[in-house]
Amino acid sequence: MAAFSAAGIPVLAAPDPARDRALGPGLAAALAAVTGEALASDLRREELSIRLRRAALREHGAAARWRGLALAAGLPVPPHPRVSILLCTRRPEMVPFAVEQMERQRGVTAELIVGLHGFTAREAAIPRTRLPVTVIEASAATPFGEVLNRMAAVASGSYLAKVDDDDWYGPDHLADLLLARRYSGADLVGSAAEFVYLEPLDVTIRRCIGTERFAPLVAGGTMLVTRAAFEAAGGFRPLARTVDGQLLQAVEAVGGRIYRTHGLGYVLRRRSAYGHTWRQPVQSFLASYQEQWRGLVFNELMEDGARWRAEVRT
Structure with missing residues (x-):
């Protein structure tokens, strides 16, 4: 059962107390949520699949087992890796929202590097957070990629995570990326932009994108x-736009591998193309989609999205 779950395969199973004790409370609870009715929905099945995989790998994966054995024997274990979150923004009004998205991350040791691009800390209300915070200021004339490189230079983590200032992130977003990095062995991992909120149209779509x-x-x-991998690739290119695509190409050019995990812990907010470093128009997202909902809609893995939904709709 643990192996099926680690592979993300939902299984309908009768209650079995002895089995559940062996699986552990987290995986047993995820398994109990699998019902025939839930599996009838493609989206609900994917949510169940991800919860099963998380629980199985965190409780029964090789790394978890070795750490458990070492702790039981009184041996020291290495600390969990630190993730340095790179949050660069040109919009002072988005700083509180973006910091809150990172504050809710769980199951990961992280620090926050905030890059203020074109304004100073006196002009931005940086809220208090449990995360260690470092602020970098750069003039508006500084290329976006150069600002990101300055941020990476002061980061202390063994992993660098780039986030956007106006997108929504589920509480397990970073933990899921680290998990995908562990089971894939890739040098760079990322989510699919599977869920997109088209703000001018007040519509949320789910796109069909191959994952895992x-x-x-x-x-x-x-x-x-x-x-x-970041250093081998030479970091971000000192450009105003296309820095994401350039980094992906640079990682592959030095022999790095890129892995795309699920997109259920992330919702891309798409405003008008103006003002974005990625200039794809809103209408292009409607060319191909799997599902569509009116308004801002979150799947269950996003958790606690009611307040943001209300804020967007006002």
């Missing part, structure tokens, strides 16, 4: 790269 595979493209606001 090695692929050359991931969502730019979800990239997590090892420090070694």
Whole structure:
């Protein structure tokens, strides 16, 4: 049962107390949520699949087992890796929202590097957070990629995670990226931009994007790269735009591997193309989609999205 779950395969199973004790409370609870009715929905099945995989790998994966054995024997274990979150913004009004998205991350040791691009800390209300915070200020004339490189230079983590200031992130976003990095062995991992909120139209769409595979493209606001791969690739290119795509190409050019994991812990907010470093128009997202909902809609893995939904609709 643990192996099926680690592979993301939902299984309908009768209650079995002895089995559940062996699986552990987290995996047992995820398994109990699998019902025939839930599996009838493609989206609900994917949610169940991800919860099963998380629980199985965190409780029964090789790394978890070795740590458990070492702790039981009184042996020291290495600390969990630190993730340095690179949050660069040109919009002072988005800083509180973006910091809150990172504050809610769980199951990961992280620090926050905030890049203020074109304004100073006196002009931005940086809220208090449990995360260690470092602020970098850069003039508006500084290329976006150069600002990101300055931020990476002061980061202390063995992983660098780039996030956007206006997108929504589920509480397990970073933990899922680290998990995908562990089971894929990739140098850079990222999520699919599977869910997109088209703000001018007040519509949320789910796009059909292949996930859990090695692929050359991931969502730019979800990239997590090892420090070694980042440095081998030469960091971000000192450009005003296309820095995400350039980094992906650079990682592949030095022999790095890129892995695209699920997109259920991330919702891309798409405003008008003006003002974005990625100039794809809103209408292009409607060319191909799997599902569509009116308004801002979150799947269950996003958790606690009611307040943001209300804020967007006002």
